[in-house]
Amino acid sequence: MVLEGLGEIIVEQAPKFEFKTTNNQAEYEAIIAGLHLSTELEVTRLTCKSDSQLVVRQLKEEYEVRETLLQEYFHFVQNLMTKFDEISFQHVQRENNTHADTLSRLATTKQKGIQVVGHTCNFN
Numbered sequence: 001m002v003l004e005g006l007g008e009i010i011v012e013q014a015p016k017f018e019f020k021t022t023n024n025q026a027e028y029e030a031i032i033a034g035l036h037l038s039t040e041l042e043v044t045r046l047t048c049k050s051d052s053q054l055v056v057r058q059l060k061e062e063y064e065v066r067e068t069l070l071q072e073y074f075h076f077v078q079n080l081m082t083k084f085d086e087i088s089f090q091h092v093q094r095e096n097n098t099h100a101d102t103l104s105r106l107a108t109t110k111q112k113g114i115q116v117v118g119h120t121c122n123f124n
Contacts, residue, residue, distance in 0.1 A: 027052040028073035031059075031089075035080040045086040056091040 021029065027050055038046055050056050057063040058074055065074045081087050 024052060024055055024067075024070060025073065027055040028070065028077065031055070031077055032073070032080065035077065035083075039080070039083050044084060046084050047088050047090060049090045049092045051092055053091045056089045059089045 031048055031050065034048060035046075054063065058065045058070070059077060065071045
């Protein structure tokens with residue numbers, strides 16, 4: 001996860017999950033972690049960029065969330081979204097999200113205690 005403010009990197013994290021997840025669950029977990037961190041930093045306007053087209057389109061309500069577990073993630077994120085004055089989600093190709101992707105790949109080779117998070121949040 002990369003948290004940027006005014007074009008400057010503020011926080012970089014590459015955590016590793018201690019439980020099995022699907023790719024889409026991991027994307028939701030990453031977004032949740034970014035939203036929590038952003039609220040702690042008192043961010044009010046946020047753009048979350050993710051390479052998961054499915055998750056982004058679900059959060060933009062362009063796609064229906066059909067899977068039960070993903071519905072729980074979706075509703076949890078919707079609740080967190082109310083803490084921001086402005087929030088948007090943007091799909092980016094993996095090759096255009098290289099910083100977050102590099103952190104994600106590093107986390108797969110790291111030791112326990114670090115979570116994999118592969119999205120970028122920009123705030124101002």
